[in-house]
Amino acid sequence: MSPELVTSLIIAFVALFVVLNTAAIVVFAERRLAGFIQNRPGPNRVGPIGILQPLADVLKLLFNEDITPIYGRKALHTIAPIIPVITAIAAIAVIPFATGVVASDINVGVLYLLAVTSMGVYGVTLGGWASNSKYSLLGGLRSAAQMVSYELPMGIAVASCVLYAASLNMVEIVDSQEFWWNVFRNPIGFVIFIIAAFAEANRAPFDLVEAEQELVGGFHTEYSGMKFGTFFLAEYMHVVIGSMLIVTFFFGGYHLPFAGYWLPEMSETATIILDLIVFSVKTLFFVFLFIWVRWTLPRFKFNDLMNYSWSRLLPLGIINFVVIASAIMIYNNYFS
């Protein structure tokens, strides 16, 4: 194997390990923060401050009986929970974590990312269909409609970031933000992206897919045991990866604010360590934001959800894109 391949594999596996464990910790953090926001303790019995709660949850799920509905599709019912996990793992491949630390530096990185995330919808939709239950089916259908609708504003918001970098390569997008983060240059794009990211992760206020008042459990009504656990894991992996994408596209990735102006040159190792710390802190902040929003905002109605995407976010995104494109063209032609 070539040295580049070995480096890529090492980075990919370490990143995978970190993301999987972060997902487990986020589950715990969510429950504790929910408790804090609702003025109750939350799980605090297993281990010090309840930190071993995810472990206990997984053990419980492992010993649950695994049920497939009799008239359901057994094969699809089994495959469905795996799909969102695969897409979440595949997305890690192109995210740059520090200077030079990226598993795969491909020149269509942004498109790859959008393509991979667009495949995630199959898991929820098929899970709903294969359960042979009206509640699950409705959850699955909602998810299909919602994901397709929110992919467009998300794509356009990302495209407006691509304009600044003039490249579809993730590393170049991050490096274009060394002086000014995209959130300062493209605030409307950021708002659109973060809303779409919440919707794509099926998180409140867009968790219509599992609206318990209307649909019992939504798409995972008929799931139990580790299959349900896999869906659960996928949701939190998507939270972590959604936060990473927000950081990468709009908050300068591994760059400190305005780093190009004041940050002195450092040795390679020091840069990588600083980058990793900066990236993790930013990611954790957005994970916190995901949790915070979930326990603060009420859920949308479904028709509002669709209207919001098609008649608000999408036109706004297109206008934002055209304005930024024209501004960049005028700047390049007349001022530089």
Add this chain to the structure above:
Amino acid sequence: MVTYLFILFATLAIAAALAMVLNRSTVNSALFLVLNMLSIAGIYLLLKAQFLAVVQVLVYAGAIMVLFLFVIMLLNVEDEEAVLDKINFRYIISVILGVVVLSYLLYIAGSMADALPPVAEDMAQVGTVEAIGDELFSTYILPLEITAILLTAAVVGAIMMAQHKFK
């Protein structure tokens, strides 16, 4: 290595296409079509057409097929009678024969590891985003714009027809 990947993707594409046509369940057919598109995207990648490969997954597998599935599930199309109701004797024999034939084919394929010619250096540049963008917005700008207008007109027309007040 490239040859083996090509054989894998090509077999997968053909098998998925056959399965799509032969399957009685509409949802399964749609899913096999997705698998077919993914394996064709893999073949595009082997030909160094990265842009085409990614767009194939993004547009066809990720968006259009989701809408297909959505419609199939919404209409709740009944399955036709299944071809293979339960695992019977013939089914087992055919699987065994299939494995034998496949392993024989792979054995032959193993003896010609570098059968495929490598993609030429200048051809490898054709499939990049930059090259396609340059061509689309210079040489082919007129067809591109006409296609865009056509698609917009189609979308507007579809929305008009979906509104019941339209006479």
